[in-house]
Structures are given as structure tokens and as C-alpha cells.
Amino acid sequence: MRRAVLATSATVAGISLLLALKPHHGGLASASGTSGGGGAGGGAVAGSPPESSGPSKAGGGTGGRTSGGAGGRSAAHGTFTGDTVDTRYGPVQVQVTLAHGKLTGVKVLQAPSENGRDRRLTEMAVPRLTQETLAAGNARIDTVSGATYTSEGYIHSLQSALDKAHA
DSSP states (O other): OHHHHHHHHHHHHHHHHHHHOOOOOSSOOOOOOOOOOOOTTTOOBTTOOOOSOOOOOOOSOOOEEEEOSGGGOEEEEEEEEOOOEEETTEEEEEEEEEETTEEEEEEEEEOOOSSHHHHHHHHHHHHHHHHHHHHHTSSOOOOOTTOHHHHHHHHHHHHHHHHHHTO
16 A cells, blocks of 8 residues: 555656656757766766765856857857755756757766665666766656656756756
């Protein structure tokens, strides 16, 4: 009975999160990621495997907008930090880098790392989520099975960073 309640709650939360996501039209296309090391707390960059270090705090988005594109639209350029999303297992925060409106990098600033299980799930989920994000060029990605809460936090923080980039 308890599992059914948890599964139903997780499903409702997932649907609510998906409905809250705003689709972006134009401006973002698939891009290859940047290379570099990092960790769940130190920042996984473009799919590099996270380390088991603790979370680090980061400030708001930086970077600006440069003009260009058709009809006077500006193409986002710079680094933008998403909202910190508190999940059941810990906070998740994502930072994105855009060049001329294209997603070129993703860095995870915070991810669940309270215990060994959290770190293992983060190490499994973050590279997959980052790879999918760079391939899609937006936040319309699938959650990772077994790391639903972390995935949902990642997607929500990612979307908020992209929203800041295009504000």
C-alpha cells in the first residue's frame, strides 16, 4: 500500500513538473559539450562523471545578451545559473552556457550527495541527463529511471537557467 502511495505521489509530482516547463521555440539547437572534470557538488561539465564531493553553492546567472538574429531578436550568450531545487534527497542546481543562443555546456553545481546511495544515483544520473540536455539543446529530456527526484530537480533547474538566458 505504501509503495502505491509513493508511486502515485511521484507520478503526480512528475506530471506537475512537466506541465510547469515552458517550451522554448527557436534559438537552441543541439550542441556538443565542453570537456572538463567536476563532481556532483563541484560541477559535472557536459557529461563528465561526477565525483563524490559535497555540494557547492553558486550565485545567480552571469553573462549578457548580444544582439543578432532575425527580427531584432537577441541571441543569448553567457553563463546562466538555474534555481536551486530542493528534492527529497537534496538540492539540485544546474548552470548552462550558451553561445549565440545555442546550448554549449551544462554544469551541475549541486546534486544529492548526503550518503553513498545518493552519490551513486547522482553519479549514474547526472552524466545521462547532461548528455540528453546537450543533444536536445533544451530542457525537454526524459528522467533517469531510479533517480526520478534528482532528474526532476535537474530538469526544473535547467529550465529556470534557460528562462534566465532568454528573459
